[in-house]
Amino acid sequence: MFAAARSALFAASRNGARVSPNARSLPAALFQTADKHTLVLVRHGESTWNLENKFTGWVDVPLSPKGHEEVIEAGRLIRDSGLLPDVAFTSLQKRAIRTLWHVLEETDRMWIPVTKAWQLNERHYGALQGLDKQETVDKYGKDQVLIWRRSYDVPPPVVDRSSEHHPGNDPRYAGFDFPDEWTESLKTTLERVAPYFEENIAPVLKSGKTVIIAAHGNSLRALVKGLDGIGEDVIAELNIPTGTPLVYELDDDMRPIPQEGSFGPLNGRYLGDQDAIRARIEGVKNQTK
Ligand SMILES: O=C(O)[C@@H](CO)OP(=O)(O)O
Numbered sequence: 386m387f388a389a390a391r392s393a394l395f396a397a398s399r400n401g402a403r404v405s406p407n408a409r410s411l412p413a414a415l416f417q418t419a420d421k422h423t424l425v426l427v428r429h430g431e432s433t434w435n436l437e438n439k440f441t442g443w444v445d446v447p448l449s450p451k452g453h454e455e456v457i458e459a460g461r462l463i464r465d466s467g468l469l470p471d472v473a474f475t476s477l478q479k480r481a482i483r484t485l486w487h488v489l490e491e492t493d494r495m496w497i498p499v500t501k502a503w504q505l506n507e508r509h510y511g512a513l514q515g516l517d518k519q520e521t522v523d524k525y526g527k528d529q530v531l532i533w534r535r536s537y538d539v540p541p542p543v544v545d546r547s548s549e550h551h552p553g554n555d556p557r558y559a560g561f562d563f564p565d566e567w568t569e570s571l572k573t574t575l576e577r578v579a580p581y582f583e584e585n586i587a588p589v590l591k592s593g594k595t596v597i598i599a600a601h602g603n604s605l606r607a608l609v610k611g612l613d614g615i616g617e618d619v620i621a622e623l624n625i626p627t628g629t630p631l632v633y634e635l636d637d638d639m640r641p642i643p644q645e646g647s648f649g650p651l652n653g654r655y656l657g658d659q660d661a662i663r664a665r666i667e668g669v670k671n672q673t674k
Pocket residue numbers: 435439440441442443507508510534602603669672
């Protein structure tokens with residue numbers, strides 16, 4: 386289960402071999418293709434612990450009132466752009482599940498198949514879960530906290546089986562075998578997101594269905610690192626805003642087709658007011674100052 390990601394697509398991204406060009410600098414002819422597959426990614430709306438500025442990880446907190454509003458708006462943006470999902474995937478966490486429900490309600494697609502998988506969960510934040518982000522900066526320093534938050538392969542401190550935060554103590558993970566000491570870096574998050582995507586989501590996309598994934602800041606950072614071939618240093622700078630649809634057009638090999646309006650290093654394009662989206666991205670970045 387915890388084996389390294391296997392495919393050429395994600396293996397290439399891990400050694401930085403496939404860095405996509407910035408879409409805006411390419412000629413218009415490159416934006417035209419007949420064979421494309423549509424993937425819509427949505428990070429959950431603001432959660433109560435985003436609002437309280439706490440490390441969350443696998444703690445199952447709900448959306449805040451603003452978070453509900455954000456994802457209702459996300460659903461309307463998806464509806465108005467005509468990108469109706471045929472199949473949906475989400476995590477085992479209620480902030481992402483509720484996000485998906487709102488989007489499916491707004492797009493009148495509550496009837497489509499939905500798969501929930503722990504592999505799409507947020508990155509487990511180990512012993513940082515539940516701590517105030519700014520207090521953690523005050524205690525350990527800004528640089529150390531930035532390494533825990535955004536480095537590619539340095540995990541936060543572990544939790545062991547005696548911790549309420551160990552997945553072995555949560556019935557939703559019964560049947561899965563997690564190590565006694567548990568935490569995740571972005572790298573190990575990618576090592577469970579990538580095989581899940583390739584084995585369960587890519588075949589659905591290739592069959593011609595439009596897929597939506599409602600997930601989390603770091604599980605989506607891992608996914609786009611693989612899709613866009615983003616290098617380890619560049620991914621450290623990438624923050625994904627809450628409640629904002631991110632639309633990819635993929636070719637038959639699941640490589641993103643550059644789109645107008647994407648902002649690098651992503652080849653997907655965010656739906657909505659682009660200035661407001663940039664402000665939301667800055668807000669995520671500035672949770673630890
Ligand atoms: O706390 C978390 O689980 C994540 C997402 O909210 O935080 P960060 O952006 O700091 O990785």
